[in-house]
Amino acid sequence: MPSPKAKNPGRGSPVLGGVNGRYEFMSLTKPPPLLLQRQGSDPTTARLRVSESPTRRRGSSSSTGSASGQAPPEEDGIRLNPSFVRVALSSLLAIDLWMSKRLGVCACEDSSWGSVRPLMKLIEISGHGIPWLAGAVYCLYKSDSAAGQEVMLNLLMGLLLDLLLVGIVKAVVRRRRPSHNRMDMFATFSVDRYSFPSGHATRAAMCGRFLLAHLVLAAPLRVLVLLWAGLVGLSRVMLGRHNVTDVMFGFWMGYCQYNLVEMLWLSPQTLQGLLGQLA
Numbered sequence: 001m002p003s004p005k006a007k008n009p010g011r012g013s014p015v016l017g018g019v020n021g022r023y024e025f026m027s028l029t030k031p032p033p034l035l036l037q038r039q040g041s042d043p044t045t046a047r048l049r050v051s052e053s054p055t056r057r058r059g060s061s062s063s064t065g066s067a068s069g070q071a072p073p074e075e076d077g078i079r080l081n082p083s084f085v086r087v088a089l090s091s092l093l094a095i096d097l098w099m100s101k102r103l104g105v106c107a108c109e110d111s112s113w114g115s116v117r118p119l120m121k122l123i124e125i126s127g128h129g130i131p132w133l134a135g136a137v138y139c140l141y142k143s144d145s146a147a148g149q150e151v152m153l154n155l156l157m158g159l160l161l162d163l164l165l166v167g168i169v170k171a172v173v174r175r176r177r178p179s180h181n182r183m184d185m186f187a188t189f190s191v192d193r194y195s196f197p198s199g200h201a202t203r204a205a206m207c208g209r210f211l212l213a214h215l216v217l218a219a220p221l222r223v224l225v226l227l228w229a230g231l232v233g234l235s236r237v238m239l240g241r242h243n244v245t246d247v248m249f250g251f252w253m254g255y256c257q258y259n260l261v262e263m264l265w266l267s268p269q270t271l272q273g274l275l276g277q278l279a
């Protein structure tokens with residue numbers, strides 16, 4: 001189906017060409033024949049169309065080459081391709097924003113599912129950094145077996161690593177939280193004004209994998225762990241805290257973070273060595 005823009009030949013997309021009313025994809029590396037043809041018949045329009053092209057806007061040297069009938073340099077094609085990527089990305093982003101807005105049904109008390117908000121906030125707290133850090137420290141302190149202490153210490157290391165990595169990515173990406181979010185979260189860092197990735201989602205994925213790998217759990221409890229992780233992610237979007245992509249990337253990042261924890265696993269020997277160096 002031709003795009004609405006295609007109905008107006010004077011405003012064609014730089015990558016679509018109109019030939020006898022038919023719109024076809026044009027080569028990215030060859031000069032657009034119709035464009036050159038029209039330059040002769042209607043120089044004003046043709047000049048406008050050439051100057052409208054994103055590649056022409058970037059530099060005047062390549063536009064001179066094209067206008068004189070020479071094939072544009074190979075790098076023109078390379079420059080145009082990213083615009084396709086940009087269009088694809090902005091379409092995905094638009095879908096993401098639209099879906100996130102529609103799913104943000106508990107963003108405030110007046111929202112359509114506002115009555116579920118307290119439950120969602122409870123799920124939010126279950127994935128917050130403070131209860132997890134406090135729980136790991138408590139279990140480490142209470143554990144009387146070397147194996148238990150080893151597991152808890154590595155969980156603690158994983159949780160701190162998670163805070164660090166999420167903080168770095170948030171500070172680099174700096175994606176704002178959805179506009180419908182009410183910033184009433186408890187205990188946040190300054191980077192937590194940014195939404196990409198969801199720290200709750202990374203923690204849920206990493207801790208979920210950690211629990212499944214290191215605790216001997218009966219099948220219903222294993223299902224419960226997975227369910228909890230999924231609910232933590234869903235509650236982020238329903239509360240309006242995050243866009244869907246923040247949570248999806250967060251799950252992936254948390255999954256990978258667990259691999260990192262396994263790679264950096266602190267064994268009792270390593271611990272003794274570290275403590276010996278400190279003493």
Ligand SMILES: CC(C)=CCC/C(C)=C/CC/C(C)=C/COP(=O)(O)O
Pocket residue numbers: 128129130133163185186187188189192194195197198199200201236241
């Ligand atoms: C000891 C220590 C460094 C504690 C910090 C715990 C803390 C305040 C974590 C922040 C957790 C949080 C609010 C993350 C944001 O999650 P999003 O899912 O909204 O990105």
